[in-house]
Amino acid sequence: MTEQYEPEATRRHSGEAESSRASRGWWDRNADEYQNEHGGFLGDDRFVWGPEGLDEAEAGLLGPASGLRGLDVLEIGAGAAQCSRWLAARGARPVALDLSHRQLQHALRIGADFPLVEADAGALPFADGSFDLACSAYGAIPFVADPVQVMREVRRVLRPGGRWIFSVTHPIRWAFPDEPGPEGLSVAASYFDRTPYVEQDESGRAVYVEHHRTIGDRVREVVQAGFRLIDLVEPEWPDWNHQEWGGWSPLRGHLIPGTAIFVCERD
Numbered sequence: 001m002t003e004q005y006e007p008e009a010t011r012r013h014s015g016e017a018e019s020s021r022a023s024r025g026w027w028d029r030n031a032d033e034y035q036n037e038h039g040g041f042l043g044d045d046r047f048v049w050g051p052e053g054l055d056e057a058e059a060g061l062l063g064p065a066s067g068l069r070g071l072d073v074l075e076i077g078a079g080a081a082q083c084s085r086w087l088a089a090r091g092a093r094p095v096a097l098d099l100s101h102r103q104l105q106h107a108l109r110i111g112a113d114f115p116l117v118e119a120d121a122g123a124l125p126f127a128d129g130s131f132d133l134a135c136s137a138y139g140a141i142p143f144v145a146d147p148v149q150v151m152r153e154v155r156r157v158l159r160p161g162g163r164w165i166f167s168v169t170h171p172i173r174w175a176f177p178d179e180p181g182p183e184g185l186s187v188a189a190s191y192f193d194r195t196p197y198v199e200q201d202e203s204g205r206a207v208y209v210e211h212h213r214t215i216g217d218r219v220r221e222v223v224q225a226g227f228r229l230i231d232l233v234e235p236e237w238p239d240w241n242h243q244e245w246g247g248w249s250p251l252r253g254h255l256i257p258g259t260a261i262f263v264c265e266r267d
Helices: 016-042 080-091 101-110 145-157 171-175 215-224
Strands: 008-011 072-076 092-097 116-118 129-138 158-169 197-200 208-210 229-235 260-267
Touching: 008 215, 016 101, 016 208, 072 080, 072 145, 080 101, 092 101, 101 116, 129 145, 145 158, 145 215, 158 171, 171 215, 215 229, 215 260
Parallel strands: 072 092, 072 129, 092 116, 129 158
Antiparallel strands: 008 197, 158 260, 197 208, 229 260
């Protein structure tokens, strides 16, 4: 029996086309496992910003929940559309967009009475000024080579005064091994090394790509895209959360931040 090839992890350049192709393939292949493993934590209709478990119902980063009724909201990198389902329950009109066909099939499995759109975040298939809000919980931004292009597209489809809120792995985590235990508490790489993390097959073809930026880089991307940064949230690890999620864990979460949430506004 032929052994299955394990992708090789490396740090190397990966451009826009390769990154997009790798992300689509990876999420299509791994959507079932992801939803099986994390679906219980995410819930069917919760809005969770990251592995810490910060809930939009408590955080109110989109604004007061009572003010969401009637608003057009775009969720980017929606996965199984849990966040969009939460928004719909509060009277918003969400549209859930994802690059992965298989992730959107999970959205259909759970149930969606709002539009599901399969598209690349760097080329949003919507008219200018279509939405009041846009949000992304660990979707798209960490996986694209040109985040400014994505943010410019988000700005284009937002109405004046619209908010754009997105969460990503906290950039400081890139300096530490991606391990939940004590071995993940010692600096092992330069925080300033922006070389993408790539998993590639035996032919050298990328099957997973994630891009690192510093906090300063992210702020500049927001400004360059035409947004005003109004808040940067670094959720603390709550005492009730005992789960490990990849490199996120109570041990690390009580010592170093794991998630950064950027709250932006279109002037």
